[in-house]
Amino acid sequence: MSTEYDAIVVGSGPNGLAAAITLQQAGLSVLVIEGHSNTGGGLRTAELTLPGYWSDVCSAIHPMGAGSPFLQTLPLEQFGLEYIHPPVLAAHPFDDGHAAILKRDLTETATLLGNDKDAYLRLLEPVVRDWPGLAPDVLGPLHFPEHPLNMARFGLQALRSAQSVAKGFRTKEAKGLWAGMAAHSLLSLDTLSTAAVGLVLMANGHLTGWPLPKGGSQSIAAALVAYFKSLGGKIETGHYVRSLSELPSAKAILFDITPKQLLEIAGESFNDLYRWQLKKYRYGVGVFKVDWALNGPVPFTAPECRQAGTVHLGNTIEEITRSEADVNAGRLNDSPYVLLAQQSLFDPGRAPEGKQVLWGYCHVPHGSTADRTEIIEKQIERFAPGFRDLILDRHTFNTAQLEEYNPNYIGGDINGGILDIWQLFTRPALRISPYRTAAKGLYLCSSSTPPGGGVHGMCGFHAARRALKDLWHINVPLPRKA
Numbered sequence: 001m002s003t004e005y006d007a008i009v010v011g012s013g014p015n016g017l018a019a020a021i022t023l024q025q026a027g028l029s030v031l032v033i034e035g036h037s038n039t040g041g042g043l044r045t046a047e048l049t050l051p052g053y054w055s056d057v058c059s060a061i062h063p064m065g066a067g068s069p070f071l072q073t074l075p076l077e078q079f080g081l082e083y084i085h086p087p088v089l090a091a092h093p094f095d096d097g098h099a100a101i102l103k104r105d106l107t108e109t110a111t112l113l114g115n116d117k118d119a120y121l122r123l124l125e126p127v128v129r130d131w132p133g134l135a136p137d138v139l140g141p142l143h144f145p146e147h148p149l150n151m152a153r154f155g156l157q158a159l160r161s162a163q164s165v166a167k168g169f170r171t172k173e174a175k176g177l178w179a180g181m182a183a184h185s186l187l188s189l190d191t192l193s194t195a196a197v198g199l200v201l202m203a204n205g206h207l208t209g210w211p212l213p214k215g216g217s218q219s220i221a222a223a224l225v226a227y228f229k230s231l232g233g234k235i236e237t238g239h240y241v242r243s244l245s246e247l248p249s250a251k252a253i254l255f256d257i258t259p260k261q262l263l264e265i266a267g268e269s270f271n272d273l274y275r276w277q278l279k280k281y282r283y284g285v286g287v288f289k290v291d292w293a294l295n296g297p298v299p300f301t302a303p304e305c306r307q308a309g310t311v312h313l314g315n316t317i318e319e320i321t322r323s324e325a326d327v328n329a330g331r332l333n334d335s336p337y338v339l340l341a342q343q344s345l346f347d348p349g350r351a352p353e354g355k356q357v358l359w360g361y362c363h364v365p366h367g368s369t370a371d372r373t374e375i376i377e378k379q380i381e382r383f384a385p386g387f388r389d390l391i392l393d394r395h396t397f398n399t400a401q402l403e404e405y406n407p408n409y410i411g412g413d414i415n416g417g418i419l420d421i422w423q424l425f426t427r428p429a430l431r432i433s434p435y436r437t438a439a440k441g442l443y444l445c446s447s448s449t450p451p452g453g454g455v456h457g458m459c460g461f462h463a464a465r466r467a468l469k470d471l472w473h474i475n476v477p478l479p480r481k482a
């Protein structure tokens, strides 16, 4: 039977675009269908507050993008992508007015942690050394790795809870910095495997940085789209797919969506077991997001914060642990862990001269529609007195508004599903290949597949690799560094 396209990708987030590129690179004809009026999914930048203030609607900082084994193989600079590296990758201020920081240099970061220098090096040095060899295996489905011993060493640390790893530190600085990193998991810090997120983010920081794309996160999407089109790929926007019958004929359809939507669109094509597995898929806590237009830089007490692309607010590990435990138990916390990004400090084109944009969010219970603006601003004011006086305008998203903006953020979950030990490699279901659905030719390629949330494109790459092998008998090698 002849088909209109070899493959269709529904959704143009980083994973949809990575899948489309992988298929197009193999010589297939590929159509991407995006529901929104423009491409990019979690990679969009817009004037959310005042004219001339360019805020990242979703993702802002890209340790996983810069370090992605797949994205690193693409000529994205030739298509306009330029990463900016702030001098301090991430800063973590304390109530006493000073801050712990993550710098690109491993030894410098360790030395700044004083009495925890050796503990930091013991934890991070092996990961930083082994990560380039491990990344293609860790950031994918379960399989026999190329470096089994290194993988075992990494796994023994990564599968621990962040709280248990923190016991190796003595100072409040190292404990706080570590807690802020591990809390990116959106899980309670006593949960197994929360160390993985902290280790991967810190190791990527030391290896490839925590950069922001010049012009905003949309520049990553723009470069991916331009490269895809240069290979001959086609894109249709403004078409939210509601049923399989709306799609042109194709041998493979890859969905950059989550299991809940997949059930709605293609549920009838699946057997009972797979439908049951998808229904049981678990989503995690949500986020409440705020973007500000400011009259000047955030007046942080700790000078290091004024040099940082990312700032984690939450003071001690004890406070962050409480905040994340509360949210995961369905309670709002009034002293939340807050993530901030200060893009215009390093990319002046993002705001009018002398002005700034600020991006931030805190975690909230799944589906919460509570307004956390005041609580977040109070937390910023605590570490930057005078902050409130600088606010010219703000824009907020609660979890329902986020989901309305992008239907992949179910209940405000930005990771496409809980990233705990049970759903780390088996998302969305326990199967030989998590990317293959129960219907021939239908694949899932979103962050609801391994390795999960973040802008890295690895879910899309692996899903396309699976489809190429199943349907065209084409073997695409893992992107390993020579």
Ligand SMILES: Cc1cc2nc3c(=O)[nH]c(=O)nc-3n(C[C@H](O)[C@H](O)[C@H](O)COP(=O)(O)OP(=O)(O)OC[C@H]3O[C@@H](n4cnc5c(N)ncnc54)[C@H](O)[C@@H]3O)c2cc1C
Pocket (backbone or CB within 6 Å): 010, 011, 012, 013, 014, 015, 016, 017, 033, 034, 035, 036, 039, 040, 041, 042, 043, 057, 058, 059, 060, 061, 062, 063, 064, 065, 239, 240, 241, 242, 256, 257, 261, 287, 289, 361, 402, 406, 407, 408, 409, 414, 415, 416, 445, 446, 447, 448, 452, 453, 454, 455, 456, 459
């Ligand atoms: C507030 C926030 C902050 C974040 N910060 C960071 C960060 O700093 N760094 C980082 O690495 N990650 C961050 N993330 C996470 C990151 O954005 C996501 O993990 C990533 O975008 C997931 O990529 P994806 O391709 O799987 O899905 P998405 O990026 O969500 O893309 C899915 C696309 O599919 C489209 N779609 C959905 N349903 C349909 C349909 N039925 N028909 C057609 N199209 C459809 C959507 O419109 C969307 O464009 C953040 C996310 C949020 C929300």
